[in-house]
Structure formats: C-alpha cells, structure tokens
Amino acid sequence: MKNLLLTFLIIFSIKGTAQSADAKEDSLFLKKIYQTALLDGKSYAWLDHLSNQIGARLSGSMNAQRAVTWAEKELKEVGLDKVWLQSVMVPKWTRGITEFAYIETAPGITTNAPICALGGSVPTPIGGIKASVVEVKGLEDLRKLGTSNIEGKIVFYNRPMQADLINTFEAYGGCVDQRYAGAEEAAKFGAIGVIVRSMNLRKDDFPHAGSMSYGNLTDMEKIPAAAISTNGADLLSSMLTLNPKIKFLMNMNCRTWKDVESHNVIGEIKGSEFPDEYMVIGGHLDSWDLGDGSHDDGAGVVQSMEVLRLFKEIGYKPKRSIRVVLFMNEENGLRGGKKYAEIAKNKAENHVFALESDAGGFTPRGFSFDCSNTSFSKVQQWKPLFEPYLIHYFVQGGSGADIGPLKKDGIVLAGLRPDSQRYFDYHHAENDTFDAVSKRELELGAATMTSLVYLFDKYGIK
Structure with missing residues (x-):
C-alpha cells in the first residue's frame, strides 16, 4: 500500500513538474511574441498602405480589387507555403x-x-x-x-x-x-x-x-x-x-448593380505534424465607403496577416496548418465567409479552430469563445499567461461573422475583444480613418492573437 502511494506521489510530482516547465516555456514564448510585435511589427505599416494608398473598399469596387491584389502580394512576400485567391460573387452597390x-x-x-x-x-x-x-x-x-x-x-x-x-x-x-x-x-x-x-x-x-x-x-x-x-x-x-x-x-x-466577381485572399503555413488540421485567422478586407475602413476592418486584416508573419519571424513551425483568410463582403452580404465555409465543407477539410478580429484596432482585452465547456475550461487555464499583458477577458459567447459559417461540433471559434468604448464612434462612418488607430494598440492586438493561436496549436483542441 505504501509503495502504491509512493508511486502515485511520484507520478503527480512528475506531472506537476512538466506542467510547470510548460508554463515557463509558454510564458517566455509569449514574451517573445509581444517583443517582436512591438519592436519589429509590420501591422501598422500595412494598415497605412491599405488605408491611405487604397482607401475605402466597398464590395464590388475598384478599391476592393486593388486591396485583393495588394494583400496577395504582401502575403507572398512573407514567405508562406501557399497563397491563393478564392473566387466569390459579391453584390455591387454605389452611393x-x-x-x-x-x-x-x-x-x-x-x-x-x-x-x-x-x-x-x-x-x-x-x-x-x-x-x-x-x-x-x-x-x-x-x-x-x-x-x-x-x-x-x-x-x-x-x-x-x-x-x-x-x-x-x-x-x-x-x-x-x-x-x-x-x-x-x-x-x-x-x-x-x-x-x-x-x-x-x-x-x-x-x-x-x-x-x-x-x-x-x-x-x-x-x-x-x-x-x-x-x-x-x-x-x-x-x-x-x-x-x-x-x-x-x-x-x-445610390444604385444597385449586378453581382460581380471578387476574391477571398488566403495564405497558409503547412503544419509539421497535423497538416490536415486547419486553424484560421481572419478579418474582412471590404469596408464601407465613407472613411477608409481602418478600424472596420483594416485593423483585423493586418493583425491576421501579422500572426503568420510573426511565426515566420520568430521561427515557430506550427504543428497544424495555419491559414490567414481575408474575407470579402462581410459588410453587405457575408459572401466571402459563406464561400470559404462551403468550399471547406466540399473538400472535407478538418477545421479545428478559427479566430476573427473585427472589433477595431483598440487595446485588446481578451477573447470570446464559441465552443464546448470542455474547450473553454482549457482556455481558462491559459489566462494567467495573458495577465501580464492586461488581457483578462475570457468569456463564452460569439466569435465573428465571417468564421460563423464554419461552426460545427468540435471546432473552437474565437473573437478578439478589444476595448469597445470608442468603436462605435467610428463604425461605418467618415471618421473611420488611419489617424484614429493607435500603432501600439494595433500591435498589442496582433501579439495577443498570435499568442492564442500558438497555445491552441501547441496543445490542440479538446
């Protein structure tokens, strides 16, 4: 009996030591992510170009197509394993x-x-x-x-x-x-x-x-x-x-025209151990036509691109295949999100996780999760890793409009939740412009997203 008790104590001691080592390793890796995003980030420069050189990107417009071309080029320069365009028909309405x-x-x-x-x-x-x-x-x-x-x-x-x-x-x-x-x-x-x-x-x-x-x-x-x-x-x-x-x-x-062809822009890093398990990070490339769409959703676009760039910069090789998807037509049709989910279903792709940023480029506070209670309990165990960065908001709830069509049993859907108090000052309005976005807040959001993706990739989905 004493030997059995001693065996259990040794097992739990080893397990506790391993968990402690993992926590330390994760803490150091998150620190590296935040340091790289804040000292050598690219999201703000990307947003500057998207907002000031391209501008408003209403679905079906010339600027929306220019944004597609720009995003494809930038993702290829990041050095991803694969970058492609996914055709989708979108509504065209002009003011x-x-x-x-x-x-x-x-x-x-x-x-x-x-x-x-x-x-x-x-x-x-x-x-x-x-x-x-x-x-x-x-x-x-x-x-x-x-x-x-x-x-x-x-x-x-x-x-x-x-x-x-x-x-x-x-x-x-x-x-x-x-x-x-x-x-x-x-x-x-x-x-x-x-x-x-x-x-x-x-x-x-x-x-x-x-x-x-x-x-x-x-x-x-x-x-x-x-x-x-x-x-x-x-x-x-x-x-x-x-x-x-x-x-x-x-x-x-104003006038409504016939639907026109546009594209989702997709980039992928192939997984080293589970290449057929897909994790998606995304925002919507289109915007309304009054401002330049910096908060809604230029911020989410460049933050999502930055997640994969940070992994490449740091040298992290994910276990699972990670995709950035820049969705077209969230604002007035959700055609891009629906098309991506439709094609994923037709190909029988196994999507296990999706994260969307579509709440502005403000200071990140945490995430909301559309997932099982078991998965959410696992997420809450990671909360102490985020607390040094003042990330404390972890709740079960909605995720994002574009990733919503991917919902199925077993998948975890998440939405970045920045401080929301100023978001609707700019939402869909003429003052949603580049000068309303803080470089530091934008970069903190990108680092926070990257950290969550890293943890889900490392430990998997329960």
Missing part, C-alpha cells in the same frame, strides 16, 4: 453623388441635416422626396400608429444605443434592427422613406452607414433609407416636438 437633406420649418426656411444612404437602399426620385415626418422609437411603434398615421410620410427611427450598457456591442445589437429592417416594415404601412438614427454613442455630425434589407418587397414597394447623425437626430426630434408639421427633404442617388 453616387453625395446625399443631401434638410429640415423645413416653413416655406423657404430650412436647416441642413447630415445623412448618408444605407447600403442597399434604392435612390430617391430625381430632386428627392419631401414629406412630413413621424418619429418612432422602434419597429413595434409602427403597428401602434397604423397606416393612417404613416402613409405618405417619412418614418424617423430615433431609438439610441443604450448608454448604460458597458458592452457597447450589446447596445448596438439592441437598436440595429431599426436600421436593417426599418425600411421594409415602414413600407408596409405606406411610408415613402425612412431616416434612422446612427448607431453611435457619441454626439457628432457623422452619419453612420450600414446594411439594410427590403425582405420580400418588390422593386415597386421599396423606399429610400438613410442614416442621420446623432446630432442631426436630436435636432430633428426637438424640432418635431416644437412643430409636428415640419417637413424633411432627402435626395439620394
């Missing part, structure tokens, strides 16, 4: 001449209002539309008002993001339905147009774009839809309170 709007309090007395067409909207008739305005706080208000109070008017959706929610993505999710489905629902009650308060917690004059849907409406039933800045929304609301008879004019020249 046209800059939108114009004003509030009319009396004939000839007007105040300009900052608006932008929502992605996918139909244009107004030439010269625009001018009508009375009915303000609502959400889709449910339409049913309460009924056709008699809405027909022939412009519906003004004015539900703000909930400011007391610390998770700003939760606040965004609580009101984005009015942007996405607002025109479809208002048209059913006879509205001739809609204006939607921008999804933004800050008070400013930047209208925020974003996708919208007409559902099953016919072309004849579709009505123009625009976002109005938060300052503009507050002004319009206060003016309606003083005078419910004011009118609003909006003029938009």
Whole structure:
C-alpha cells in the first residue's frame, strides 16, 4: 500500500513538474511574441498602405480589387507555403453623388441635416422626396400608429444605443434592427422613406452607414433609407416636438448593380505534424465607403496577416496548418465567409479552430469563445499567461461573422475583444480613418492573437 502511494506521489510530482516547465516555456514564448510585435511589427505599416494608398473598399469596387491584389502580394512576400485567391460573387452597390437633406420649418426656411444612404437602399426620385415626418422609437411603434398615421410620410427611427450598457456591442445589437429592417416594415404601412438614427454613442455630425434589407418587397414597394447623425437626430426630434408639421427633404442617388466577381485572399503555413488540421485567422478586407475602413476592418486584416508573419519571424513551425483568410463582403452580404465555409465543407477539410478580429484596432482585452465547456475550461487555464499583458477577458459567447459559417461540433471559434468604448464612434462612418488607430494598440492586438493561436496549436483542441 505504501509503495502504491509512493508511486502515485511520484507520478503527480512528475506531472506537476512538466506542467510547470510548460508554463515557463509558454510564458517566455509569449514574451517573445509581444517583443517582436512591438519592436519589429509590420501591422501598422500595412494598415497605412491599405488605408491611405487604397482607401475605402466597398464590395464590388475598384478599391476592393486593388486591396485583393495588394494583400496577395504582401502575403507572398512573407514567405508562406501557399497563397491563393478564392473566387466569390459579391453584390455591387454605389452611393453616387453625395446625399443631401434638410429640415423645413416653413416655406423657404430650412436647416441642413447630415445623412448618408444605407447600403442597399434604392435612390430617391430625381430632386428627392419631401414629406412630413413621424418619429418612432422602434419597429413595434409602427403597428401602434397604423397606416393612417404613416402613409405618405417619412418614418424617423430615433431609438439610441443604450448608454448604460458597458458592452457597447450589446447596445448596438439592441437598436440595429431599426436600421436593417426599418425600411421594409415602414413600407408596409405606406411610408415613402425612412431616416434612422446612427448607431453611435457619441454626439457628432457623422452619419453612420450600414446594411439594410427590403425582405420580400418588390422593386415597386421599396423606399429610400438613410442614416442621420446623432446630432442631426436630436435636432430633428426637438424640432418635431416644437412643430409636428415640419417637413424633411432627402435626395439620394445610390444604385444597385449586378453581382460581380471578387476574391477571398488566403495564405497558409503547412503544419509539421497535423497538416490536415486547419486553424484560421481572419478579418474582412471590404469596408464601407465613407472613411477608409481602418478600424472596420483594416485593423483585423493586418493583425491576421501579422500572426503568420510573426511565426515566420520568430521561427515557430506550427504543428497544424495555419491559414490567414481575408474575407470579402462581410459588410453587405457575408459572401466571402459563406464561400470559404462551403468550399471547406466540399473538400472535407478538418477545421479545428478559427479566430476573427473585427472589433477595431483598440487595446485588446481578451477573447470570446464559441465552443464546448470542455474547450473553454482549457482556455481558462491559459489566462494567467495573458495577465501580464492586461488581457483578462475570457468569456463564452460569439466569435465573428465571417468564421460563423464554419461552426460545427468540435471546432473552437474565437473573437478578439478589444476595448469597445470608442468603436462605435467610428463604425461605418467618415471618421473611420488611419489617424484614429493607435500603432501600439494595433500591435498589442496582433501579439495577443498570435499568442492564442500558438497555445491552441501547441496543445490542440479538446
């Protein structure tokens, strides 16, 4: 009995010593990753070129194609084992001449209002539309008002993001339905147009774009839809309170074209032990057309590219095949993410892990994981390795839109979670530009992603 007890003690002692050695080795490797990213990183220079030399990259545009060509070239220069383009058909929508709007309090007395067409909207008739305005706080208000109070008017959706929610993505999710489905629902009650308060917690004059849907409406039933800045929304609301008879004019020249061919850009380092197990890191290469898409999602693109470059720079040879996938058309269709998952399924590829960065280039706080409880328990054991870098946020939840189609039993999907408090100040707006991104914060995010990928590659998925 004593011998058996002694044997167990020796086994547990050896196991504990091995775990301690692994923890020390991992800690030193993470330190090397962060040092390399912060002292010899390339993500910021990449973002400078993508934002300032190429610019806005709306799906189907010439700039989107230029971004594809640039990304393919840069990944080849990193020296990956394989780089290729994956064809995908994407929607093509153009904004046209800059939108114009004003509030009319009396004939000839007007105040300009900052608006932008929502992605996918139909244009107004030439010269625009001018009508009375009915303000609502959400889709449910339409049913309460009924056709008699809405027909022939412009519906003004004015539900703000909930400011007391610390998770700003939760606040965004609580009101984005009015942007996405607002025109479809208002048209059913006879509205001739809609204006939607921008999804933004800050008070400013930047209208925020974003996708919208007409559902099953016919072309004849579709009505123009625009976002109005938060300052503009507050002004319009206060003016309606003083005078419910004011009118609003909006003029938009947007247009939807036939789908066009574009590409996902993919680069791969082949695994040394398990080459048929695939790990994906990615962001979306497209952006809206108002700024240059630096935070959404230029940051995620260059951080994902940097993960593979850092491994090459450090000399780490992964056990599993690691791919960077720069997805096309996340903003107004998710065609790239769906196409990648479709082809992976058709080829019976075994994807075991995917990580997406699509929440801006701000200071990283941690990750959210869409995975089993067993896998999440394993992730939590790595938390102490990240704490020296002030990375503390590890939760089960969503991951990312582009990697979502890969979801299946056994796979771990993860999303980088930077500090979100400023993200919606720039999201889909004209001020989403390179100067709004901190070099240090961007590089910290790239290092944090690389560290997580290293740990999953080393220890596998449970």
